[in-house]
Amino acid sequence: MSANKQLHVVITTPLRTVYDDYVDQITVTTSEGEITVLPEHIPLIVPLTIGQAMVKKDGKEVYHAIDGGILEVRHGSEVVILSDRSENASEIDIERAEEALKRAQDFMDQKHHEEDVDFAKLERDIARELNRVKLAQKGQRK
Amino acid sequence: MQTKTIKQKMKSVQNIGKITKAMEMISVSKMKKSVEKRAASDIFATRSFELLENLHVHRQLSHPFLEERETGTRVLMVIIASNKGLCGGYNMNVSKQVTNFVNEHPGTSIDAIVVGKQSERIAGRNNLNVIASFTEFSDYFTGGEVRSLLHTVTEAYRSDESYRQVVVAYTKFVSSLSFEARVIPMIPLDVDRTEKLLSLKEQADKKSLAQYTFEPNEQEVLDTVVPAVLMTVIYQLLLESLASEHSARVMAMRNASDNASEMLEDLRLNYNRARQASITQEIAEIVGGSSAMS
Known part of the structure; x- marks a missing residue:
């Protein structure tokens, strides 16, 4: 080509x-x-x-x-x-990505009632890790 | 001198020599690594500058970080120096540049954001008002660390209209034997100037001034590109400073190792002399004793 x-x-x-x-x-x-x-x-x-x-x-x-x-x-x-x-x-370590996602989610749950937490950033973190986990799974299926 | 004390001294000099030698080796490898990382980020820098330039050619860009501020009087200075000492004149040179800058701008109030424990001292020496301090950076800057530094800088600039500009005091890495501390302007961002300062390769294809289609709009694109460019700029400045720091340390440690081996040589000579003297002394005593008996 x-x-x-x-x-x-x-x-x-x-x-x-x-x-x-x-x-x-x-x-x-x-x-x-x-x-x-x-x-x-x-x-x-x-x-x-x-x-x-x-x-x-x-x-x-x-x-x-x-x-x-x-x-x-x-x-x-x-x-x-x-x-x-x-x-x-293929470079994403799925276990670590999942851990990071869980950590971000836990943090979100814990801090639910506190005020001085940057929720926008947290949500972004979660979205990012979720995206990585999804992609890594996709990569493994093949 | 007693042979025993000389021996002890020799041992300690030897140990110091070993340590400085090891530190030299470590710094060599760290320097190489930071130079490599600096090179790896060049592509991003070149590409993002090209993008800005392409945008710039066919229309006037408007973004808070690109425009000069007429009204401001104050200056925000980012000082990049090392966390640790034992690196020759590295920190002193940065300090000198900062002092020069302060002297050249009399009557300007300068706030500082410092990177590295030594820059805290530099800021203190020059009576600058430190608004943020980053002394916990790891040996190789991670994306997150750089991002948090950049965020602090841009937020300070954005929220305070009285800042006229942001400047960075850093050390330019020329080669493993030479580096040069300097103060450069960072915000407002001047594409041509910054590109030259970072000595990025000139791209020939500036002619391809295609009329770009912006989706969804120009402003959103600029809002994404400009911070990305700033991020690259500051990342490269950090890495250059780091490379300079390590090469300064390599030199300092090499000198120290050389001095240690020189000193060891002298001590060995002294030791041999003292040993010889004590042997002669002993023989003289034995001979003296036996002649007294006979």
């Missing part, structure tokens, strides 16, 4: 670059819902919410947990995801 018919996808975080490859398509969760980007897409910038990025290459699907960020589609079938935090689904 010629390279210009493929998407060059880069998923990068401030800490490291998670993914860099030529793929057939990518599906991401944006604040407006899921979108799929194919090669030759028009330039686009859209914020991402906590969710997943699925890239399809040669019929195989690779999942990434995305902790919010920006999707930028450039000229020449280039896609850049700038994310706060991102992991490949």
Whole structure:
């Protein structure tokens, strides 16, 4: 397959670059819902919410947990995801992710009556860990 | 001198030498690691700056962290220095830069957010008002730690209109042998300038000024991108400072190890001399004793 018919996808975080490859398509969760980007897409910038990025290459699907960020589609079938935090689904340790989720939920239950707790942050934590657990399970099923 | 005391001294010098040698090794590996991490975050930095630039070219951006504040008079300074000592002139250099900055801006009230125990002292020496202190950072900054620092900085700037700008005092890592403390402006964010300061690679394809489609709108995109860029900036500054700290420590420890082995050499000479003297003395006593008996 010629390279210009493929998407060059880069998923990068401030800490490291998670993914860099030529793929057939990518599906991401944006604040407006899921979108799929194919090669030759028009330039686009859209914020991402906590969710997943699925890239399809040669019929195989690779999942990434995305902790919010920006999707930028450039000229020449280039896609850049700038994310706060991102992991490949196969890298997620499901037990630890579940533990972290439980911890966040417990904390939420405990602090239910206290006032000086940043609930927005807690909810975000929970959503994030939930997302990781889901993705890790998806990765294991295959 | 007594041979025994010399021997004791030799032993302690030897131990010190061992410790400094070990510290040197540790710092070398830590320095390498922080340089690697710095390099790993370059892609994100380059990409996010490109994004901002692309946006910038075809329309005027408006975001609180991009605009100059006409009204403010005060300055918020982030000081990055080490937690521990034994790293040569590293902290002193940062301190000097801070003092220079203070002298260059007479009459400006400067608040400080400090990273590292030594920066607390630097701030104290320069009579800066410390509003937040991060002294518990681990050896390699995690995303969460950097985020909480950034959050403190941006919240302070956002909530207080009287801040004209945010500056960072850090140490630029040039190579493993040279580094340079300096004070740079951080907020308001000037894309070109900051990019140059971080010496990111120039990207050639600035021509591809495609008219982007924004979904859902420009402001939301900016609200996400600008903090991400700031995060990268501060992360890289932290890592550069860390790399500089470790390379300063490598140098300091290498000097200490060299001094220790030199000292050991001197002591060994003294020891041999003293040992020889005591043997001669003993022989002289024996000879003296036997000649007195006969």
